[in-house]
Amino acid sequence: MPFTIAIDGPAASGKGTIARALAQRFGFLHLDTGLLYRAVGAMGGDPVAAARALTPEDLLRPGLRSAEAGQAASRVAAIPEVRAVLVDFQRRFAVQEPGAVLDGRDIGTVICPGAQLKLYVVARDETRAARRAAELGVDPTEMLAQLRERDARDADRATAPLRAAPDAVVLDTTALTIDEAVARAVALVEDRLSAQPAP
Numbered sequence: 001m002p003f004t005i006a007i008d009g010p011a012a013s014g015k016g017t018i019a020r021a022l023a024q025r026f027g028f029l030h031l032d033t034g035l036l037y038r039a040v041g042a043m044g045g046d047p048v049a050a051a052r053a054l055t056p057e058d059l060l061r062p063g064l065r066s067a068e069a070g071q072a073a074s075r076v077a078a079i080p081e082v083r084a085v086l087v088d089f090q091r092r093f094a095v096q097e098p099g100a101v102l103d104g105r106d107i108g109t110v111i112c113p114g115a116q117l118k119l120y121v122v123a124r125d126e127t128r129a130a131r132r133a134a135e136l137g138v139d140p141t142e143m144l145a146q147l148r149e150r151d152a153r154d155a156d157r158a159t160a161p162l163r164a165a166p167d168a169v170v171l172d173t174t175a176l177t178i179d180e181a182v183a184r185a186v187a188l189v190e191d192r193l194s195a196q197p198a199p
């Protein structure tokens with residue numbers, strides 16, 4: 001049975017960094033589900049039609065990592081029909097052998113409620129804003145306001161709001177280096193893998 005890791009949490013908490021490192025370490029596939037919503041937001045026009053028409057090439061568009069693309073993503077992500085269109089692709093991705101890591105907002109709660117490991121990655125607001133501002137070369141104060149606005153929209157929407165699944169392990173990266181955060185996540189995966197029944 002494939003091993004699925006669900007990683008959720010607010011903006012710039014370190015989800016993607018941990019997801020990529022776990023995928024590399026364990027030879028699993030990785031899907032950054034935020035890119036799906038960023039691409040739909042960037043396509044313009046009717047968001048539901050854009051979600052239906054989404055191709056792998058759309059995920060390579062330049063500019064998808066920008067703060068503006070993040071804001072546009074969180075607006076289209078609040079539309080239930082947009083989310084519904086993207087569910088099957090994510091669920092199929094999640095069950096590939098030997099395992100898959102998906103990071104987003106609703107992976108542990110909606111997309112993969114049966115995931116073998118669920119992480120909910122958090123960090124202090126100011127820390128997240130400083131890290132993302134450094135990454136994009138923008139002003140940290142403006143970034144803080146943008147992240148808070150986006151987190152509030154993601155947490156307050158009716159469909160698949162940003163939430164920790166009841167069985168998620170919370171990982172606070174505020175005081176951790178990337179290596180420390182990854183080491184904690186690796187230890188959790190090893191623990192769960194060793195508890196798996198033999199094939």
Ligand SMILES: Nc1ncnc2c1ncn2[C@@H]1O[C@H](COP(=O)(O)OP(=O)(O)O)[C@@H](O)[C@H]1O
Nearest residue numbers: 011012013014015016017131135173176177178
């Ligand atoms: N533990 C950490 N310590 C310092 N910087 C980090 C840490 N984790 C992530 N970062 C940096 O913070 C930024 C946001 O991390 P990222 O993994 O993209 O977050 P998310 O996927 O949750 O949006 C990136 O520039 C990343 O390199």
Ligand SMILES: Nc1ccn([C@@H]2O[C@H](COP(=O)(O)OP(=O)(O)O)[C@@H](O)[C@H]2O)c(=O)n1
Nearest residue numbers: 011012033034035037073074077104105106
């Ligand atoms: N599974 C997901 C992933 C992202 N999203 C939306 O897409 C936006 C961008 O997600 P992201 O993961 O790329 O954002 P960052 O955490 O990297 O800043 C989020 O603010 C959410 O509105 C979502 O609704 N569900």
